[in-house]
Amino acid sequence: MIQILNDFVNLFYPHVCLLCRNPLIECERHICLNCLLDLPETGYHTDKNNPARALFAGFPQVNDVTAFLFFEKDGKAQQLIHSFKYYGNKSLAEYLGRIAAIELKDYGFYASIDTVIPVPLYPGKEKKRGYNQSRLIANGISSIYGCSIDGTSVKRMVDTASQTHKQVYERHVNVEKIFELTNAENLFGKHILLVDDVITTGATTSACIETLSKIPEIKISIFSLAIAMKY
Numbered sequence: 001m002i003q004i005l006n007d008f009v010n011l012f013y014p015h016v017c018l019l020c021r022n023p024l025i026e027c028e029r030h031i032c033l034n035c036l037l038d039l040p041e042t043g044y045h046t047d048k049n050n051p052a053r054a055l056f057a058g059f060p061q062v063n064d065v066t067a068f069l070f071f072e073k074d075g076k077a078q079q080l081i082h083s084f085k086y087y088g089n090k091s092l093a094e095y096l097g098r099i100a101a102i103e104l105k106d107y108g109f110y111a112s113i114d115t116v117i118p119v120p121l122y123p124g125k126e127k128k129r130g131y132n133q134s135r136l137i138a139n140g141i142s143s144i145y146g147c148s149i150d151g152t153s154v155k156r157m158v159d160t161a162s163q164t165h166k167q168v169y170e171r172h173v174n175v176e177k178i179f180e181l182t183n184a185e186n187l188f189g190k191h192i193l194l195v196d197d198v199i200t201t202g203a204t205t206s207a208c209i210e211t212l213s214k215i216p217e218i219k220i221s222i223f224s225l226a227i228a229m230k231y
Contacts, residue, residue, distance in 0.1 A: 030092050040070040045109045052227055055202035061213050061220045067227035068100040077226040085133045093133055097140020112191050115148045119196040119208055122159040138195040153183040179211040191219040199224040
């Protein structure tokens with residue numbers, strides 16, 4: 001009876017693909033198979049010296065770096081990220097984290113990570129939004145890699161101004177010393193995966209890496225769901 005009711009509802013109010021707006025079939029979630037196969041993937045996980053890795057070349061603690069999608073204005077990655085970042089589609093963020101992690105794990109990427117740390121939001125901003133989108137992506141990754149999520153060892157202490165219209169140097173100045181360690185002893189000698197939603201200049205991620213780099217013998221890998229096209 002429940003399935004009959006679901007079929008009836010979907011006939012008149014079908015679930016549609018977030019990108020092409022065509023109805024989704026039973027096995028599809030959020031995005032139809034055609035659009036899923038047409039996502040602007042970077043393929044960076046096939047090259048350890050990819051452009052995303054180059055952004056963090058100054059940090060000897062950094063190991064593997066990749067971004068899953070290319071982000072461009074009005075592009076597919078922007079549509080998806082805005083859906084969960086500004087419109088509350090939390091399950092989409094976890095879904096994309098899982099999709100990316102399945103591909104990366106099959107390729108052997110991030111094979112030795114111990115725990116996942118989502119880049120923290122300022123507490124006031126997270127309370128207003130109701131969630132940290134990077135934590136949702138991290139949930140999806142963790143479900144595939146089977147590792148823990150650490151959301152307490154790093155805190156964001158400063159509510160920085162929006163980075164959207166700032167130049168590269170201004171972005172780096174804007175995020176200086178905005179993070180603080182709280183449970184550093186939990187991460188001694190660990191290989192952590194730092195997770196963010198979008199890398200533009202790498203300024204925020206670099207600030208977080210700088211804070212984590214104070215921990216002895218730490219190894220840091222980085223995952224971003226998307227990276228700005230110019231990088």
